[in-house]
Amino acid sequence: MPLPIGILLTGAGLFFLYRSHLKKARLFILSGMVWLFVFSYAPLGNWLLYQVEQRYAALLSPPKEIRYIYVLGNGHHTDEALPITSQVNKEAIVRLTEGIRLYRLLDGNAKLIVSGYSGLFDPTPHALMQQRLALALGIPKEDIITLSEPEDTQAEAKAARAIAKESPLAVVTSAYHMPRALKWFEHEGLTPYPAPTYHLASIEHPHYLGIFSADALEKSTIAFHEIIGMIWQKVKGV
Template sequence: MFFALSKIVWFFLQPSAAFLFLSAGGFALSLTRFRRLGRACLAIGLCGLFVISFSPLGRVLTAGLEDRIPRAEITGTPAGIIVLGGAVHMEVSAARGEPAILSGGERLLAARQLAERYPGIPLLLSGGNNALLPGDEAIASEAEIMAEVLTGIGVAPERLILEKHSRNTHENAVKAKAMAAGLGASEAAPWLLITSAYHMPRALGTFRAAGFEVLPYPADYQTGGEHTFSFFYFSSDGIAFTDFAVKEWLGLTAYYLTGKTDALFPAS
């Protein structure tokens, strides 16, 4: 229920859609006797779309997430490496018959580098099929597609452990903890957690709330330095940045209110 509800609510709350709906509703109202209210809604909606399209708002919101948790200092050999889904496009991968990598593909590059640095430890790939609409259940899970990518760039398949059923970060944490416990690895050695830097605060807080202490290893940075405060040239980039950032901030709030994280804004 939480998974489906979060998908539906986010469809309407994402800034681009919210401002678009507000603009469309305002235009419709402006043709009725509520024209003053309609014009106000239309103006707010269009101004909002302009702001999220070109202003640095999206980058600033993203930087606040990315700067929260740095990479942990690794001493000794970790028990294993956990890679969260979000690096591949399931539908395109299925349609094309080969892995389609998203911008979060840097998670897989980081996993490959760590796998080479620590050759004797397992890699747990966590990600199921997060399709909401019927008909997409047969598409390969994120974990399976990630495994195909990693084996293609030199990671031995016997080192990969696939968790193919989680659909969100909370399920990632719960199911990964159960699978890691079943491996019989030493509890004295920590697991490394790889996900995009903007997603690391929610991921780390969720794993802690699930009772799974991990070391953060963020990847896929999108902001940095003075570039963070520059305006966007392409409106689509600004909208994408803002939507992703707001989704993560709302996700942190929702997870905290429902007890799925150990803090409102987790830190290392």
């Protein structure tokens, strides 16, 4: 990942500086700084992420045959003193909102699937939080399928196969995550309609004048994570 690698290089340089190895210190500190500057450059961060996000077009008009809309899990923090919209993180909200948009375009003739386990630091399953949000946004409880067991995308794909079987299925997730997610679903013998959302890279307004920013570094980091994830899938034969 760009930030850890940059910090590691700079840290190694400081270590060599402490040990009075000036040539090595200069090399590592300069390498760390250049590394961070390169991946914090707005056009590069935007371009890297766009290469991942643009693989699947948005599902603006869903086919009427779709019977299940699977909104993949993301994250939340439980705090009953806050509204549900403040407990579910923004990426999860965008994913669920897209699922609900598709549900309404299908005139309620599809089931909305939400999933996600409780995790290590929060006792409430993410699926339950998404169910609460969907209910608050007017989706009937009988049209929501809540899966609290899946811990990752691979497990979500297995759960989808058990529920949807041969029925047409749409998968909603962040645009950057869609290529890797679909690989898992295809590995389970499913051919879902991709419904990417939460697009972060802009090709129409790329913000080239932003030059260096933490936002660009974040985009580079996300792109790195997904590319490494797809490479790992190939290693596993997915």
